[in-house]
Amino acid sequence: MWSEAINQMLRQWMRKGALTLHLPDGTARSYGDGTAPQVTLRIHDDATLRRLALNPDLALGEAYMEGSLTVDGDDLHGLLELVLRNFGGGRRSWWNLPGRWLRKARRGLDQRNIAASSRRNVAHHYDLPPRLYDLFLDEDRQYSCAYFRDPGDGLEQAQLQKKHHIARKLRLEPGLRVLDIGCGWGGMALTLARDYGVQVTGVTLSEEQLKVAQRRAREEGLEDRVEFRLQDYRAVTETFDRIVSVGMFEHVGLPQFDPYFRAVHDLLAEDGVALVHTIGWAGPPGSTNPWIAKYIFPGGYIPSLSEVAPVIENNGLWLTDLECLRLHYALTLRHWYDRFTARLDEAREINDETFVRMWKFYLVASEQSFRFNRQDVFQFQISKRLDAVPITRDYLYRSGLVPRQAEVETLDRARDHAAE
């Protein structure tokens, strides 16, 4: 019965690519138009069949984690390309089964993100052993979309470029006070303080991240210019000349969008500039994928532009620029995947095989969502006065303006050379 339900579903939806499905009873069936990618999937027991038929969004990732579903050659990229190109994208999302009303109600509960649950949700992900992140992130532990001037750029270079691209958008001058909302392991704050001479306050809810960030500030001798705090951004009371928030808004949750931008408004000086960098959804609002919500980012929510625009407008802020970085995150995630899979033995020392497979599934599902679904990255540049930034965006693309760091000057020269 369950195998027939799955057969019906695949016959109806599988149009692009080729899928061969091996069932627990030893039979096999093929679907699709025979084009690439060609994927062979094996389901090893009847219970998995049943779960996949009833709740595919959650069960696919779970069955892969457990090993009750395998892909020949471990071709997760191929599998998730098939899933997203045939069941996702466009106006329909492969996980949007419950109705709009139900989704709204669930969102209200899952994403309440009052101070206590925020801290718990953050701990779920960011208090994992720091060693885990060393396996796949760059040296500065930038855990967000990098900026590739060229798709062939290395990860270290692209993360460096991301920090300086954001720094340019912030229009920094020595001595300015900068608030970093969701400062992570401190890489952005330290870069801004070191290379631009600003005073940075970084807030995080992760104790593990705080420890690392504070140690790095000490080691770099930047304690007089950078202060890290274990603090909810809603509890910050000072005002700042600049606000930067990278890869944090994804955790805010819809019910907190308005308070978030109200805080940006209230904490920002009158002539200030803010830069909010977040994963976005380039389609009508949807719900968070249940597998991601359960295993990776509880309480998170990927915003559509139509959900962010009203809260910017309602809080009296100017949107001065919106850049959409889409494929940069696909490139970033591929680097992370390649690094992670090159060090699987070390990963298995940190946690068990199920965790390792979960992490692989997370990295690949995310990458393929940027390539084959409507996942996007938004950089919102925001101000309170319409003349807080120059009238053209030339300043973002001119060389010779930026950092003192020798490394980056080299990058800039390489870029100018390429442009000639």
Added chain:
Amino acid sequence: MWSEAINQMLRQWMRKGALTLHLPDGTARSYGDGTAPQVTLRIHDDATLRRLALNPDLALGEAYMEGSLTVDGDDLHGLLELVLRNFGGGRRSWWNLPGRWLRKARRGLDQRNIAASSRRNVAHHYDLPPRLYDLFLDEDRQYSCAYFRDPGDGLEQAQLQKKHHIARKLRLEPGLRVLDIGCGWGGMALTLARDYGVQVTGVTLSEEQLKVAQRRAREEGLEDRVEFRLQDYRAVTETFDRIVSVGMFEHVGLPQFDPYFRAVHDLLAEDGVALVHTIGWAGPPGSTNPWIAKYIFPGGYIPSLSEVAPVIENNGLWLTDLECLRLHYALTLRHWYDRFTARLDEAREINDETFVRMWKFYLVASEQSFRFNRQDVFQFQISKRLDAVPITRDYLYRSGLVPRQAEVETLDRARDHAAE
């Protein structure tokens, strides 16, 4: 009684700047904090007092047109700065008196913009004698926000830069088919055909504009590359590699936002790029100022981003870039005002004094709305595939890519020189 009502209103709201008000009975009162601008306003009869008290949004412009209200030194810029800084801006708009529901209902009627009323509304403004537009526009008759690399740029140069900035965003290649929705007097279409070798179809609802555009195509010998039509964009049936629409979306009206972007989707090739350039409102949705709706742009509506984002998302389109040009339109309008007022004698030959004053009020009110209210300009770059444009925006800011026109090469050299 009416003078007392106005007195109360001014005492309550006039905080910034200085206003001296001379009443019909010969008395005068002062308001504000004494800072610039200092404006002296004279109301010459009791009927005008009454209308101003009851319906200031409409009456201010009407009384100025009739001459029953005058400003010393004809300082309309000062007057409208006072109005907008004290009664507009922020979360409150000086004209948003009726409630949200009433506004919605009115909008439904005023902005229905079915084909017949669209044509009538367009004729109201764009079928005015072409000579009128020669008095204040640039030589190419670009009737939309220019692009100032430097605030000191001249109008001719800034309009040229605008066309080429948009052309870069369109990623043109010789031979591509381009649709220009709302082509005006044909300047953009002719520039794209001449300088980028593309095939352009321009549609307009203004018979006067069509005649001028067709004549220009003949005179320039571009008839084989440019076709102008008197056609509603909703009646276009072909598909195009590129779509450009500049200063037209303001006339679409809220009820037609979804059909407009559905048309962009349906008329655009799969790997196509569209650029929609429109005045926008950088705050929560409001209503059209009644004076503007009655005298200048019947059927028009200035969109908030929160009203455009959903229709982009719902129609399966990618927003690949959003530039906010705000002050560029203030600069443009100041050029138009300066040109217009330098040729008032010629304007009076075209129409009567009331019309001339109406036009001045329109130009100044618009300029000051960009400076002191939340008026903005949005350039939406849109595609159907996420890889239709390069992954960074460098291509918009690199020199040496663009047009064959000697003029523009000179501009590019000047710019590179300035950047050094």
